[in-house]
Amino acid sequence: MSYPRLIENLISHLMKLPGVGRRSAERMVFWFLNTSPEDTQSFCQNILALKERMRLCTVCNHLSEKEVCEICENPGRDQTIICVVEDHKHLLAIERSGMYRGVYHVLLGAISPTEGRGPEDLRLERLMKRIQEKGVKEVVMATDPDTEGEMTALHIMKELRPLGVKVTRIGLGIPVGSSVEYADASTLALSMSSRRVIE
Amino acid sequence: MSYPRLIENLISHLMKLPGVGRRSAERMVFWFLNTSPEDTQSFCQNILALKERMRLCTVCNHLSEKEVCEICENPGRDQTIICVVEDHKHLLAIERSGMYRGVYHVLLGAISPTEGRGPEDLRLERLMKRIQEKGVKEVVMATDPDTEGEMTALHIMKELRPLGVKVTRIGLGIPVGSSVEYADASTLALSMSSRRVIE
Numbered sequence: 001m002s003y004p005r006l007i008e009n010l011i012s013h014l015m016k017l018p019g020v021g022r023r024s025a026e027r028m029v030f031w032f033l034n035t036s037p038e039d040t041q042s043f044c045q046n047i048l049a050l051k052e053r054m055r056l057c058t059v060c061n062h063l064s065e066k067e068v069c070e071i072c073e074n075p076g077r078d079q080t081i082i083c084v085v086e087d088h089k090h091l092l093a094i095e096r097s098g099m100y101r102g103v104y105h106v107l108l109g110a111i112s113p114t115e116g117r118g119p120e121d122l123r124l125e126r127l128m129k130r131i132q133e134k135g136v137k138e139v140v141m142a143t144d145p146d147t148e149g150e151m152t153a154l155h156i157m158k159e160l161r162p163l164g165v166k167v168t169r170i171g172l173g174i175p176v177g178s179s180v181e182y183a184d185a186s187t188l189a190l191s192m193s194s195r196r197v198i199e
Numbered sequence: 200m201s202y203p204r205l206i207e208n209l210i211s212h213l214m215k216l217p218g219v220g221r222r223s224a225e226r227m228v229f230w231f232l233n234t235s236p237e238d239t240q241s242f243c244q245n246i247l248a249l250k251e252r253m254r255l256c257t258v259c260n261h262l263s264e265k266e267v268c269e270i271c272e273n274p275g276r277d278q279t280i281i282c283v284v285e286d287h288k289h290l291l292a293i294e295r296s297g298m299y300r301g302v303y304h305v306l307l308g309a310i311s312p313t314e315g316r317g318p319e320d321l322r323l324e325r326l327m328k329r330i331q332e333k334g335v336k337e338v339v340m341a342t343d344p345d346t347e348g349e350m351t352a353l354h355i356m357k358e359l360r361p362l363g364v365k366v367t368r369i370g371l372g373i374p375v376g377s378s379v380e381y382a383d384a385s386t387l388a389l390s391m392s393s394r395r396v397i398e
């Protein structure tokens with residue numbers, strides 16, 4: 001014996017969410033049952049709006065509702081420094097540190113042989129073109145200090161060498177084996193200010 | 200700096216769910232971003248279907264898509280025993296035990312002076328009518344063994360007395376797998392006073 005079919009369906013859907021087990025899913029179902037129809041409507045509309053309207057910035061791959069994201073569009077940001085990050089969560093973590101005023105390039109994933117992503121999947125063409133055309137002075141490598149991230153950073157540095165642009169690597173602060181996503185703001189601030197030239 | 204507005208909106212909606220903090224909500228948003236539009240559609244449709252089609256059984260108050268729930272409708276269930284529970288989760292917990300083959304009455308909340316719910320809010324009319332009309336032989340009180348649950352059980356027992364139906368209380372005491380050592384004093388007192396002869 002289990003819950004009515006409608007509830008079991010929703011439980012199995014909710015259990016697909018990260019970090020949600022059966023118990024949490026059951027609690028969520030009862031929350032939905034006790035919430036006003038208007039709130040539920042607006043909840044679902046938010047999810048659908050996200051799927052429908054969220055796209056990638058055509059300049060840097062950051063999440064945006066428009067062609068060009070708020071960071072790329074912001075005249076207060078230094079367009080001559082590009083910070084290369086693995087994904088959106090990493091970008092936001094760096095933004096929260098408040099120490100970085102340049103712009104970004106989001107790779108949307110590192111090189112990962114185990115997941116079948118090679119150097120060619122990084123699609124660096126747009127980044128290279130941007131560096132050449134916009135007078136970029138510095139590229140900060142902010143990939144994770146793990147195997148995939150280091151491999152990715154090395155590959156990108158190799159590709160950028162012919163362009164003669166200064167390439168730096170965020171340094172102090174982030175424990176090796178951890179992830180940019182989980183570093184606290186002050187560690188990231190330190191990491192950003194202690195970046196150094198990679199020879 | 201935070202996420203784009205669409206994402207922040209969804210994060211604040213997701214944070215209303217029980218047990219979901221900001222970190223979990225962020226992870227969920229990225230899960231939605233990476234899920235197919237079809238899966239997201241079906242996710243939302245499930246939530247909306249729940250709100251639209253789930254109602255209370257007109258006999259026992261259990262959750263059901265139809266007028267009468269699957270348990271009340273099941274000819275294999277003994278209609279002459281009614282188990283009184285506080286809410287739907289309690290009903291399901293008893294179902295999972297596999298030891299009960301009778302039917303239920305869901306109170307939809309216990310008497311709780313602190314939350315302003317008095318005996319009149321229990322709405323026992325339907326239960327009383329059912330006992331009188333269906334030849335019910337036994338009513339099992341399965342409310343919680345806390346102040347509210349005990350108060351509720353006592354009130355219902357008082358109301359049922361004139362009907363002459365047998366009223367029983369589920370066994371209270373030390374949970375299976377636990378130890379006398381860890382049971383609190385009131386549980387042990389109850390456990391001691393409800394001791395029974397072993398044949």
